[in-house]
Amino acid sequence: MTTDHDGIEAVARAAVLAGGAELPDRYRDGDDDGDYGAHDVKAAADEAAEARMLPLVRRAFPAHEVFAEEAGEFDGTEPYRWIIDPLDGTNNFAAGLPTFGSSVAVRREGEPLLAAVHLPATDETYLARRNAGVRYDGERVTADSDVPIEGATVATIVGRDVPRSPDLGRRADEIREALDDTVKRVLDSWAPTVHSSLFARGRLEGLVQFHPDEEEQAVTELLAAEAGGATRRDGPLYVAACDEETLAALWAAVDGAR
Template sequence: MSDHDQIQAVARAAVLAGGAELRDRYRDGDAEAEYGAHDVKAAADVAAESRMLPVVREAFPDHAVFAEEAGEFAGDEPYRWIIDPLDGTNDFAAGLPTFASSVAVLRDGEPLVAAVHQPATDETYVARAGEGVRYDGDRVDAADARGTGGEAAGDLAGATVAVIVGRDVPRDPALAAEADALRAALGDRVKRVLDSWAPTVHSGLFARGRLQGIVQFRPDEEERAVTELLATEAGAAVRRDGDLSVAATDEATLGELCSALDGADR
C-alpha cells in the first residue's frame, strides 16, 4: 500500500467513525446545542470529532491537523488534515438528514484526498487527486447531471444550483448583501437555487450528477478543500475569481452560470 493509499484509507475510516457517532445521536433525537443568531454549535460536533481525531493522529502522528473543535496540531510533514466532524449542524439540530462528517487532506497546500460520510443515509464519497470520485465504491461523474432532467449543456432553465457561503458572510451586512445579489442573479436564470447548510452533502450530489452547479462565496476552510476536490475529480468545469468559486457540469453551463453571476448587483 502506498502512502497515498494509506492516507485515503485513514480518511475514509475517520469519516465512518465520526458518522457512527452522529448516526446514533441523530436517531436518539439529540438536539443539545448552543444556538446563536447565525450558527449552531452542537454537542454532536465535539463527540464526533473525539471519534475521528484519534484515527488520524494514531495513523499519522507527524502530520499537521486542523480539527474544527480541538484546533491546530503542528506537524513536520507536507501533509495537513482538515477535520469537520459535523457539516450541516443546523440541519442536524433541526432533525433534517442532510449532514455529514468530512475530512480533507492537503499536500503542500493542495487538496489530495477528500472523504465524506452521510450517516443518516449511509452514503460515502472518496475523492483523490488524479483518481476521480467514488460514491459507495463506484466511480461517478458530474456530467451525468445532464441526464437527470433532460437538459442540454449550457441550458440553465432546468438547472439546480447550490449556493455555499462561509460562516462570516451572514455576520457582515456588506458580505450578506453580496451573497443575496448572487442568489438573486441565479434565481433569474435557473430553475432552483439551494441555499446550502451542508456544503459537503451538496457537493457530493453535484459530483454524482444530481445538481448542475455549485457556487461558493467565501467558503469556510473546513468545506472548501472537500468541495473543490469533489468537483475537480468529478470532471466538472471550475472557475475561481477571488472570493467566488463556480463549478458546473461542463464548460457551456459554467459559462452561462458565470454570465448570470456577472450580472449580480454586488
C-alpha cells in the first residue's frame, strides 16, 4: 500500500496542535501534578496531551507502528514508525518555565521522514519533511547565521540515561566544559525539540547531541538536515552547526573532550 506523505504531514501537524492545545491552561494554572524522580518528571499534562494526539494518529494510520511516550509501543505492518512526545520539556513545564512543546516524528524504513513541533506558549509551529525543507508557521526557514563562533549559542542534548551513568555523565560534563571554552553560551536543553526548532531558523548556532533519546533524535536530526545545517556524527555523538566553519570548531572542541 502506498501512503500519502501529504496525509502524514497533515495528521502530524494536527496531532501536535491537538496536544499543544491541552497545555496552555494547565501551564497557567500551575499544574505540576506528576511523578517526580531524580532525573525526570512525568506530569499529568503529558498523559492528557497524548490522549489528544494518539487517537488522531491511530485512526488515520492503523497499520503504522507507533511509539507514544506515555502509552508505549503499537505494532504495525507498514514501514512507518510514529514517535509521539506529547510534552517535550516536562521539567520546564512543571517548574513554570515556558520552554516546552508537543512533537511528532515519523520514520520510514528507519529514516526520518517528517517532524512536527508546536510550541504552545508562543503559538509557533515547525514542520520538517525529507527533501522539502523546514517551514516555520508556513514560511521556509534555514539554519543560516552570521554570528561568529565566539558569540555563538549552542544547545546540548543528552538522553535520559546519561545522568544515570557516572561515566556518561562525566563525559557529558567534559563536552559542555569544552563548548563553554569555545562559544559564548551553552544551553543545557531540557526541551530538545524546542531548541532544535530554534536552530532550524537560525536562532541558535549549534546543537550537540550525546546518547539522545529516540523521541528527540529523529526530530532534531531532520530539522537540522532540512534547514541546511552542517552535521557530523560519531556513534552516539552528533553535532549540527549553522555552517561548516562553525561545525569544525564545535567538533574540534567536543572531540577533544571525549
